[in-house]
Amino acid sequence: MxxxxxxxxxxxxxxxxxxxxxxxxxxxxxxxxxxxxxxxxxxxxxxxxxxxxxxxxxxxxxxxxxxxxxxxxxxxxxxxxxxxxxxxxxxxxxxLRLVILFGALQKAVGGAIRGRVVIYTAASAVLLIYVASLAILEAERSRGDAVITTFGDAVWWSITTVTTVGYGDYAPVTTTGRIIAALLMIGGISLIGIVTATLASWIVQRVAQEDAANQVATGQQIQQLHDELVELRIAINRSQMVRAEGFEPPTAGV
Amino acid sequence: MxxxxxxxxxxxxxxxxxxxxxxxxxxxxxxxxxxxxxxxxxxxxxxxxxxxxxxxxxxxxxxxxxxxxxxxxxxxxxxxxxxxxxxxxxxxxxxLRLVILFGALQKAVGGAIRGRVVIYTAASAVLLIYVASLAILEAERSRGDAVITTFGDAVWWSITTVTTVGYGDYAPVTTTGRIIAALLMIGGISLIGIVTATLASWIVQRVAQEDAANQVATGQQIQQLHDELVELRIAINRSQMVRAEGFEPPTAGV
Amino acid sequence: MxxxxxxxxxxxxxxxxxxxxxxxxxxxxxxxxxxxxxxxxxxxxxxxxxxxxxxxxxxxxxxxxxxxxxxxxxxxxxxxxxxxxxxxxxxxxxxLRLVILFGALQKAVGGAIRGRVVIYTAASAVLLIYVASLAILEAERSRGDAVITTFGDAVWWSITTVTTVGYGDYAPVTTTGRIIAALLMIGGISLIGIVTATLASWIVQRVAQEDAANQVATGQQIQQLHDELVELRIAINRSQMVRAEGFEPPTAGV
Amino acid sequence: MxxxxxxxxxxxxxxxxxxxxxxxxxxxxxxxxxxxxxxxxxxxxxxxxxxxxxxxxxxxxxxxxxxxxxxxxxxxxxxxxxxxxxxxxxxxxxxLRLVILFGALQKAVGGAIRGRVVIYTAASAVLLIYVASLAILEAERSRGDAVITTFGDAVWWSITTVTTVGYGDYAPVTTTGRIIAALLMIGGISLIGIVTATLASWIVQRVAQEDAANQVATGQQIQQLHDELVELRIAINRSQMVRAEGFEPPTAGV
CATH class of the missing domain: 1.20.58 (Methane Monooxygenase Hydroxylase; Chain G, domain 1)
Incomplete structure (x- = not known):
């Protein structure tokens, strides 16, 4: 296995x-x-x-x-x-996996997860809109009553769909086109969700940083406490030994 | 009671x-x-x-x-x-309650709450779209000026509504149909909200994990501190006893 | 002042x-x-x-x-x-302020902030849709080319607008109507935002509760640590006093 | 450098x-x-x-x-x-950078990050809608089949687009107009994302404040623990010195 x-x-x-x-x-x-x-x-x-x-x-x-x-x-x-x-x-x-490989991009963004999320989201959005436009154009243009007949219209339709604006000036009429549209909508909701979630994460962090009085206890602070406890224990042990040593003289002296 | x-x-x-x-x-x-x-x-x-x-x-x-x-x-x-x-x-x-009972699904997803949320959301979305399509079709098709007259159109309309895209190429005209639409919109907003919320939870957690220097203090770390304090107290108690014992000899010796 | x-x-x-x-x-x-x-x-x-x-x-x-x-x-x-x-x-x-005064509701929901947010959001949505429907109907119906001419249509338009679905089967044509629509859209975005935010808060909390190993340190745990430290100090003070007392006998004995 | x-x-x-x-x-x-x-x-x-x-x-x-x-x-x-x-x-x-400079606004809102986010979002939304309306009007009105021909229509279209409602009663037909629309949609999604994120941050904080029993440990509480540890160490050191001093008399007395 x-x-x-x-x-x-x-x-x-x-x-x-x-x-x-x-x-x-x-x-x-x-x-x-x-x-x-x-x-x-x-x-x-x-x-x-x-x-x-x-x-x-x-x-x-x-x-x-x-x-x-x-x-x-x-x-x-x-x-x-x-x-x-x-x-x-x-x-x-x-x-999309290629995005990782652009050294320059990585360097500029740094290793930060939010930076990487932004780049992935932008790259996914562009790729999704482009491919969806190709697919919808292929699916629709052969039908007589289709409204999406040029690549420009297809891109425009993809953008209005992925942003959930949906003017309805262009809409697919074939079953294949509608399946593509449904996938695009799911993609759009995910992309909007990622944008909102990244912003939320950023605002939550900024608010937390600002609220200095109620700053959440960090692992680092606990580590400092730990170090002090260890020192205290060493001090007590030393005091025990000092006592042990300090005791002997009087008994020895007697 | x-x-x-x-x-x-x-x-x-x-x-x-x-x-x-x-x-x-x-x-x-x-x-x-x-x-x-x-x-x-x-x-x-x-x-x-x-x-x-x-x-x-x-x-x-x-x-x-x-x-x-x-x-x-x-x-x-x-x-x-x-x-x-x-x-x-x-x-x-x-x-939807049946979803819990699919052992295979549960096993694959693990007990993680976000995994379960994703499965529930997907199952709810599919069920909601399917039932809304049936209901809108039944409500609309008897009316003369209705545009939603086949099941395919009904599904397409449900998808565009639940994602809040709303092209407007199909729209209910009966009161029953519009009540169904309103319920579907509420469902759609909830589903989109859950998608965004799950993503936000995921990003917040990833950002927190990455930010090692400012990692939030965990209960586990506090537990370790507690254990050290207990040991310290035992050490002090022992030192007291050692002293008590160590003392007696000199007084006895005198 | x-x-x-x-x-x-x-x-x-x-x-x-x-x-x-x-x-x-x-x-x-x-x-x-x-x-x-x-x-x-x-x-x-x-x-x-x-x-x-x-x-x-x-x-x-x-x-x-x-x-x-x-x-x-x-x-x-x-x-x-x-x-x-x-x-x-x-x-x-x-x-909306009246919502606070319904004792029964309060009792059922409990004092939890998320419960109160849900009730306020639901009440606001209903009130907003009802008032916007009245206002748009009054603004539009006098115009010749208006499409919103009955209260039913006005309510339907309000719902599609507040959920940002926007089919476009009904849309205001007067300036007053469009100002009402803009306010309704702002209200809709706020309501959707509150729904998503409440869900996000709920999921974040559930995920945190589940992740027992990495549970965030609570003030309560810190309080327990504090209590232990206080006890430790008392023990040390007592040990000092015991020593002080224990010392006197030998000096007195000599 | x-x-x-x-x-x-x-x-x-x-x-x-x-x-x-x-x-x-x-x-x-x-x-x-x-x-x-x-x-x-x-x-x-x-x-x-x-x-x-x-x-x-x-x-x-x-x-x-x-x-x-x-x-x-x-x-x-x-x-x-x-x-x-x-x-x-x-x-x-x-x-938008000018927003920072309005002393009165700053004073009223306070230094809180959420307050500043709200002001920026509102100012951005107004500016974005105004400029997009000007741009779309310039891009569209020269075309024969354009529907956006007055500034009022342009503003109305901008509002329905930025909120992602998208009735489709007005929609750009020129390539320039559609590029403007795409930028406006991106702006709209960002604005909605910021509204939701700010609300989420607010609700998360309120829920955390309310949940007194499980209140997250703050840096301040850790500081108090630290102060107590320091006092404890002083007490132990003093006890060591007392012992050292207290010891000498008996040995000296003998």
């Missing part, structure tokens, strides 16, 4: 970069496919690339599921990985 | 499963009623099942109200139970 | 009930005025009642401003009171 | 007021330009003023970037400053 966990960890680490590259290639091929609508050989090649990318993700998922020691638990905990395989819309989200 | 509280606790425990089953049967019968629109005997049977389910919930409510020691207080604290009896839309929410 | 603060406190306490009554009378008169649209004497009487209620609020505001020791500061801190005088929409909000 | 940081700090301090004035002049000129739509010389003068304001911001940005010790880091951390230069919509936000 340890070997399997070991194997999984190695597999994940080794495939980190290759899978991110596959996600990038998928995104590029999908973009060209939707935006340029090529025909002939170009179309066939792009379809093959998209299919190959899907195959790579599927194989990665199946191998990891097969190797996982507790399959049921792994399955429940990796539902998002299944979604990445099943839904093309979510596949490029794997690219 | 203790007997009554006792009786209530037993009643609740015994009826946990049967009431969840009734809620499930209600949901199934209601779904067939709305989606298949049967006629003749099938229709009568389904109506009877729905009515019987309602009766069970009503009797359960009345018995518990009758037995409750402080009726006024019980009434105010169980307004949601009254709503479950009064509003068919809320009745299947009783099914 | 103390006399003035004293006078203000008395003024506020004495006028608590009368002003709530005036707000109630205002709401009743305003409701009849908008919903029944009476003519002749009834109309004149209602207008007089509404005007009198406004006068009472205005006099109350002016007296309190005149008496306030630091007028500038009082003015900034009581902008909401000015808004209550200036905007009929906000005037019935004074009724 | 220290000289550069020094220079930057001085530059920022010296230019605080002048840049706020330039932002104010920009806002005034831009308002006249959009609302009065002057022609002839007035138009040329206003365009020159707007261009000059932009130049000032651009020069300020370039100087600070040129002087910054770590350019890459500075660039990432001051993306907002770049946005202020690049986007006229954001330029008047510099005026």
């Amino acid at each position: 340890l070997d399997r966990t070991d194997f999984l960890a190695k597999w994940d680490k080794r495939l980190e970069w290759p899978l991110a590259c596959v996600a990038g290639i998928f995104l590029a091929a999908y973009s060209v496919q939707v935006l340029a609508q090529p025909s002939g050989i170009a179309r066939a090649v792009l379809s093959a690339v998209v299919a190959a990318a899907w195959l790579v993700f599927a194989v990665d998922y199946i191998v990891r599921l097969a190797v996982a020691p507790e399959k049921g638990r792994w399955f429940v905990r990796h539902l998002l990985d299944l979604a990445v395989v099943a839904l093309p819309l979510l596949r490029p989200l794997r690219l | 203790l007997d009554r509280t006792d009786f209530l606790a037993k009643w609740d425990k015994r009826l946990e499963w049967p009431l969840a089953c009734v809620a499930g049967i209600f949901l199934a019968a209601y779904s067939v009623q709305v989606l298949a629109q049967p006629s003749g005997i099938a229709r009568a049977v389904l109506s009877a099942v729905v009515a019987a389910a309602w009766l069970v919930f009503a009797v359960d409510y009345i018995v518990r109200l009758a037995v409750a020691p402080e009726k006024g207080r019980w009434f105010v604290r169980h307004l949601l139970d009254l709503a479950v009896v009064a509003l068919p839309l809320l009745r299947p929410l009783r099914l | 103390l006399d003035r603060t004293d006078f203000l406190a008395k003024w506020d306490k004495r006028l608590e009930w009368p002003l709530a009554c005036v707000a109630g009378i205002f709401l009743a008169a305003y409701s009849v005025q908008v919903l029944a649209q009476p003519s002749g004497i009834a109309r004149a009487v209602l207008s007089a009642v509404v005007a009198a209620a406004w006068l009472v609020f205005a006099v109350d505001y002016i007296v309190r401003l005149a008496v306030a020791p630091e007028k500038g500061r009082w003015f900034v801190r009581h902008l909401l009171d000015l808004a209550v005088v200036a905007l009929p929409l906000l005037r019935p909000l004074r009724l | 220290l000289d550069r940081t020094d220079f930057l700090a001085k530059w920022d301090k010296r230019l605080e007021w002048p840049l706020a004035c330039v932002a104010g002049i920009f806002l005034a000129a831009y308002s006249v330009q959009v609302l009065a739509q002057p022609s002839g010389i007035a138009r040329a003068v206003l365009s020159a003023v707007v261009a000059a304001a932009w130049l000032v911001f651009a020069v300020d940005y370039i100087v600070r970037l040129a002087v910054a010790p770590e350019k890459g880091r500075w660039f990432v951390r001051h993306l907002l400053d770049l946005a202020v230069v690049a986007l006229p919509l954001l330029r008047p936000l510099r005026l």
Whole structure:
């Protein structure tokens, strides 16, 4: 069982970069496919690339599921990985892992968790809006009564949806388009939730810092107390020894 | 009075499963009623099942109200139970209690409160959208100027409403439909609130863990201090005794 | 200056009930005025009642401003009171203070702050939606191209606005209507914010309670430590005295 | 490197007021330009003023970037400053810094962080809505199929967008207008997030204050414990000295 966990960890680490590259290639091929609508050989090649990318993700998922020691638990905990395989819309989200690798960004933001959350949220929002726009355009434009027919309209619709503004000047009419819309709404609610939560964490911390009189006791303060107790004990022990030594002279003197 | 509280606790425990089953049967019968629109005997049977389910919930409510020691207080604290009896839309929410019973899910998520909150929120969202779609479809489709006339449209409308996107491409026109919509909006705001709150709790905790220098003092650290104090006291007591013993020899010696 | 603060406190306490009554009378008169649209004497009487209620609020505001020791500061801190005088929409909000007075409710909820927040939020939401519906109906129905022409439509519009769903099937077209809408949106955002914040507070507390190993040190635990320290000091003092007493015999004995 | 940081700090301090004035002049000129739509010389003068304001911001940005010790880091951390230069919509936000300077406001609110957050949020919201209304009006009205053609409509659209209500009765149709809308939505989500976060911080604090039994240990309580430990140590030291002194007599007496 340890070997399997070991194997999984190695597999994940080794495939980190290759899978991110596959996600990038998928995104590029999908973009060209939707935006340029090529025909002939170009179309066939792009379809093959998209299919190959899907195959790579599927194989990665199946191998990891097969190797996982507790399959049921792994399955429940990796539902998002299944979604990445099943839904093309979510596949490029794997690219988000690349964000970690930009040294410059990391350096500027520092290791602070809130800084990292902000960068991830911004990158996720941009990627989500872009991919959702491609997907909705592909799903909708073939329908006669569709209103989302250009990439510009698709991006505009994605932005109004992800922010939950929802003017309704553009709205999907196909079932595929509505499933994409539902996923986008869930993404939007999560992004808004993260923005609010990060702000809340920041305000709570600032208020706590300001409220000097009621500052919460820190582990450091407890540590100082501990050090003083230790010193006190040493002092008492010394006093015992002093006494023991100090006693002897009189008894010896008598 | 203790007997009554006792009786209530037993009643609740015994009826946990049967009431969840009734809620499930209600949901199934209601779904067939709305989606298949049967006629003749099938229709009568389904109506009877729905009515019987309602009766069970009503009797359960009345018995518990009758037995409750402080009726006024019980009434105010169980307004949601009254709503479950009064509003068919809320009745299947009783099914949510079943979520607890899926051992596999529980095992995968662990006992962590945030994990449980996520599962409940997801299950509530799915159930809410499904039941609201059934209810709005039943309420609207008989009206001539209604725009929500198929189950697909109803689901789409429910999703746009629960996420507060509200495109307005579909909107209820009947009073019943609008009451359902208002309940769905309240549900949506609660769900979004829970998502944000869970994220906030997670970020606050992560920030606190990271901020090692200002880590909040834990009960465990206080316990360690306490243990040291106890040891110190033992040391002092021992020193007193040593002194008491050590003293006697000289006085005795003199 | 103390006399003035004293006078203000008395003024506020004495006028608590009368002003709530005036707000109630205002709401009743305003409701009849908008919903029944009476003519002749009834109309004149209602207008007089509404005007009198406004006068009472205005006099109350002016007296309190005149008496306030630091007028500038009082003015900034009581902008909401000015808004209550200036905007009929906000005037019935004074009724919210009555919520405190329902003993039964208080008893059922207990003194817990989150319980009180929930009750206030629910009461505010209902009152806000009702008053906004009246105000928007009065503002819009006289215009030819208005879509909000019945009270039912007005309530429906208020609910979709306060939840920020905003279908757009009904929208105000007059300037007055849009000002009411803007106030309602601000109210809606505040209400949603309170719902989310209350949930966040609840989840943060539950997570903290669950995380027993890292439970935050409480003042109570510190108190216990303090008590132990005091006992320790007493023990040391006693030991000193014992020694002082124990010493004398030998010196006396010699 | 220290000289550069020094220079930057001085530059920022010296230019605080002048840049706020330039932002104010920009806002005034831009308002006249959009609302009065002057022609002839007035138009040329206003365009020159707007261009000059932009130049000032651009020069300020370039100087600070040129002087910054770590350019890459500075660039990432001051993306907002770049946005202020690049986007006229954001330029008047510099005026927000003036809020600090209103002594009366500061005095009334006190130094409390939540009070300051509320004032900033309100001022930002008003400024954002006003500038977005000007910008959208300028972007849209030249288009034939635009629905936002008067300043009143523009303000109404801005309010429905910033609150994420989004009726859809007015929606931008030009690319520029949609970019403005996207920025406004981001601003709206941030404002709503701040409102919710401030409320959450307030409720968390109130709940903590109320929950007296489980009150979190404060630094002050730890300080008291520390003081007691110090006194205890003094007592023990004294006891050691007393013993040392008290010992000598008997030995001396013998």
